[in-house]
Amino acid sequence: MLASVATFGLEGVDAREITVEVDVRRGLPAFTIVGLPDVAVRESRERVRAALLNSSLEFPLSRLTANLAPAWVRKAGPGFDLALAVCVLAASGQVPSGRLESTAVCGELSLSGEVRPVRGALAVALAARQAGYGRLIVPVDNAPEAALAEGLEVLGLSSIGRIVDLLHDRRAAEPVHASEADEAPLATPDLADVRGQADAKRALEIAAAGGHNLLMVGPPGAGKTMIARRMPGILPPPAFEEAIEITRIRSVAGLGGRLARERPFRAPHHTVSAQGLVGGGSHPRPGEITLAHRGVLFLDELAEFSRAALEALRQPLEDGFVAITRGQRSLVFPSQTTLLAACNPCSCGLVPAQCECSATERARYRRRLSGPLLDRIDLVCQVSPPLALQLVGRESPAEGSAEVRERVVAARQRQLRRLAGCPVLSNGGMDGRMTRRHAVLRGSAVQRMMDVVGSGGLTGRGHDRVLRLARTIADLAGRAEIHSDDLDEALGYRLGTVGEAAA
Amino acid sequence: MSDACDLCLRRAYLIGRLAASIAGLLDRPRRRAAGLLALPEEDLIGAVGGEGADEGRLFLDAFDPLAARELLTEASVQAVCRHAAAYPESLLALGDPPAVLFMAGACRDLARLGPEPAAVALVGTRNPSPYGLEMAYELGRGLGAAGVTVISGLALGIDAAAHRGCVDAGGPAVAVLAGGPDVPYPRSNRRLYERIRAGGVIVSEMPPGQRAYRWSFPARNRIMAGLASITVVVEAADPSGSLITSVFAGDLGRTVAAVPGRVTSRCSAGSNRLLGDGARMVTCAQDLLDELYGVGWQGPGPAALPPGVQARADRSGGEGLGPLEVRVLDALEAGLGIDGVCAHSGLPAREARALLSRLEASGHLRRDGLGAYRRTAAFR
Numbered sequence: 081m082l083a084s085v086a087t088f089g090l091e092g093v094d095a096r097e098i099t100v101e102v103d104v105r106r107g108l109p110a111f112t113i114v115g116l117p118d119v120a121v122r123e124s125r126e127r128v129r130a131a132l133l134n135s136s137l138e139f140p141l142s143r144l145t146a147n148l149a150p151a152w153v154r155k156a157g158p159g160f161d162l163a164l165a166v167c168v169l170a171a172s173g174q175v176p177s178g179r180l181e182s183t184a185v186c187g188e189l190s191l192s193g194e195v196r197p198v199r200g201a202l203a204v205a206l207a208a209r210q211a212g213y214g215r216l217i218v219p220v221d222n223a224p225e226a227a228l229a230e231g232l233e234v235l236g237l238s239s240i241g242r243i244v245d246l247l248h249d250r251r252a253a254e255p256v257h258a259s260e261a262d263e264a265p266l267a268t269p270d271l272a273d274v275r276g277q278a279d280a281k282r283a284l285e286i287a288a289a290g291g292h293n294l295l296m297v298g299p300p301g302a303g304k305t306m307i308a309r310r311m312p313g314i315l316p317p318p319a320f321e322e323a324i325e326i327t328r329i330r331s332v333a334g335l336g337g338r339l340a341r342e343r344p345f346r347a348p349h350h351t352v353s354a355q356g357l358v359g360g361g362s363h364p365r366p367g368e369i370t371l372a373h374r375g376v377l378f379l380d381e382l383a384e385f386s387r388a389a390l391e392a393l394r395q396p397l398e399d400g401f402v403a404i405t406r407g408q409r410s411l412v413f414p415s416q417t418t419l420l421a422a423c424n425p426c427s428c429g430l431v432p433a434q435c436e437c438s439a440t441e442r443a444r445y446r447r448r449l450s451g452p453l454l455d456r457i458d459l460v461c462q463v464s465p466p467l468a469l470q471l472v473g474r475e476s477p478a479e480g481s482a483e484v485r486e487r488v489v490a491a492r493q494r495q496l497r498r499l500a501g502c503p504v505l506s507n508g509g510m511d512g513r514m515t516r517r518h519a520v521l522r523g524s525a526v527q528r529m530m531d532v533v534g535s536g537g538l539t540g541r542g543h544d545r546v547l548r549l550a551r552t553i554a555d556l557a558g559r560a561e562i563h564s565d566d567l568d569e570a571l572g573y574r575l576g577t578v579g580e581a582a583a
Numbered sequence: 584m585s586d587a588c589d590l591c592l593r594r595a596y597l598i599g600r601l602a603a604s605i606a607g608l609l610d611r612p613r614r615r616a617a618g619l620l621a622l623p624e625e626d627l628i629g630a631v632g633g634e635g636a637d638e639g640r641l642f643l644d645a646f647d648p649l650a651a652r653e654l655l656t657e658a659s660v661q662a663v664c665r666h667a668a669a670y671p672e673s674l675l676a677l678g679d680p681p682a683v684l685f686m687a688g689a690c691r692d693l694a695r696l697g698p699e700p701a702a703v704a705l706v707g708t709r710n711p712s713p714y715g716l717e718m719a720y721e722l723g724r725g726l727g728a729a730g731v732t733v734i735s736g737l738a739l740g741i742d743a744a745a746h747r748g749c750v751d752a753g754g755p756a757v758a759v760l761a762g763g764p765d766v767p768y769p770r771s772n773r774r775l776y777e778r779i780r781a782g783g784v785i786v787s788e789m790p791p792g793q794r795a796y797r798w799s800f801p802a803r804n805r806i807m808a809g810l811a812s813i814t815v816v817v818e819a820a821d822p823s824g825s826l827i828t829s830v831f832a833g834d835l836g837r838t839v840a841a842v843p844g845r846v847t848s849r850c851s852a853g854s855n856r857l858l859g860d861g862a863r864m865v866t867c868a869q870d871l872l873d874e875l876y877g878v879g880w881q882g883p884g885p886a887a888l889p890p891g892v893q894a895r896a897d898r899s900g901g902e903g904l905g906p907l908e909v910r911v912l913d914a915l916e917a918g919l920g921i922d923g924v925c926a927h928s929g930l931p932a933r934e935a936r937a938l939l940s941r942l943e944a945s946g947h948l949r950r951d952g953l954g955a956y957r958r959t960a961a962f963r
Contacts, residue, residue, distance in 0.1 A: 439713050
């Protein structure tokens, strides 16, 4: 007898529909799985057999052949257990197979017959909805997450026995509520905790407002990491669609399935490999830049990252996605993120007053930073250790993240209105043509820009970058036109050139 | 076109041919090659001895001045021997003046290179502090703008910064190389080499195509000291190769000067010691112009300066700065960073950045490779 059940396998951050077919035939008892299963899938034979027997169900003493279609796709992981078990039950006539139409099944089994949670339930639910399934059976722990996909009946079940009851209509499933965002207070640190650092805070605000990549330069202990961690708190909260994207990626990576209320902040250590950063592996997994999608990727000690890792970041930062090809398949991971980076002023890492590094040593340290990556950085700010007065003294309390976020949100809305119809969402993403169209200088600002370009202090690319930055600064101030002061400030944040006059 | 007699040319090429053997002879790099280079040809060959000597004798017999001249034309290098009118008189004061100066560049009469006949050598460490670089650049620029020739060795660090300052100001620059004048050394200063060759002169006692040996660097230093009326050590550790030039200058009875540096900085130990030994203290280009021409001399009027430099040269120190700007510059000088600037000036961060970038445009500040602001030496 033959039965088939629909399930989904993870492929990158998406789920692909897989049909499980089981054929039960007379012959020597055997259970074969075909369709490019990996070790975990092949082992699922033992889990399925034990789970059925331990749930007082029958495991047919016949020749069983399971096929996972399409047969050319490699299947990985234990998420096919439940579909295989249900399919065996249907093929052996223990559950009515008619009840399985337009139902997808996904879950891992324990030997006792319990259903264990899987990674990427939201991705599965979204794919099931898109493929036109009306009902999805998932492990009970994954149900709230899967229910985030609206318009799909999600059933969360805790054991194979419950599923049999359900398919026999002996017992109805309890309704599942979509995962609520965590009501507990957010753990995102507040900008008010940072004393002094007015300049770095300002740079952070501009970076958040325009989606500009930011490099912070300062000696260790000055507070670069502390400031960077406050970036998600001043970015606009994610819209529902964005939150779904963030949650889906997090869930695929096994980082929990609650609906994201804040944008992700990823801070990989500098020993990370190129694959770890942009994704990869024989079963490609999302890298840090994808985990930071719609949020912040923070690279502390930028000069210590391997050159290969930094070079690998260039294209994803530019295009907003990573295309990874492994063997026969090609995957696309989203990677729209704001890059925050931090490094020391020179290799000794001492405060300027104690630093004895020669100009040559400084230039050598500077050259360790990948030039093409620095090209993608719009803002450079200096972070110096707080002044004694600011650290000890009773300063008036600094501005909190909430107030800064209000300004950032307002500036972003202004950009969205201006960029309506364009594929980019913020000034930082504008290309050369958009920059020339939307960031126009007038009056005294034109002369100022001409002076700077004329004196050789700005390349063509640097010119566009300064314009984009000036546009964001004007947006923060609520100005329709770029004021000369906005341009001055933008010019103050650009990167110096190596080898000019000094070095 | 060449202005060298056959015998001098033969001698210059002989030294080039024997360079490798001389390197073996001078086991210690600091040992002065002066005595050797002053020897007559036969004695020089004798001193080298061994295989090198045989090679040298063969070379002397086979030397073809016509072929050598053709090679010079091919390399666009001119030769001036010590019997020619264009040979710099100041070099003859050396005990061992080079027989021939090979030159590549705009002019073969060094005295007519710039509007002023005077020349100043700016030398220093290859591993300078940002301060040393800044001072070298600013001295080079100030001298160049006044039309005074700046001599240096095209080495990394101070040398290159001094050249760059002079060339940026459109001034006459002379680079004295340890190898042939058509071989840019070090390679990383190739672009600077081309700029100097286009508007100034590259000088060497080595024939074209010759590589540099360790001994030829101190030998080159004697030419720098010989050509210059003042030798300025901008920044040098102690001991340091750049101090050799100041010793040559002292032996010639020329003025030795040094730029004072931080007492705690190892980069400045040598130059500070020179000051203690009685060298003239230099804090700006005007100090050198005062020494050359008497107090208050300002040069022949603004030379052909690039627009940015022109604007800076028009203003003198501190003028045009309000009290706010002065406070901002002082805070930066004290190493307080931009937050210090905000705290001392009372400006919000965004206005502080804008003000800093305006001060950069006016030449008071410069930015390093990672965006940090540093005060320039231009208005001190």
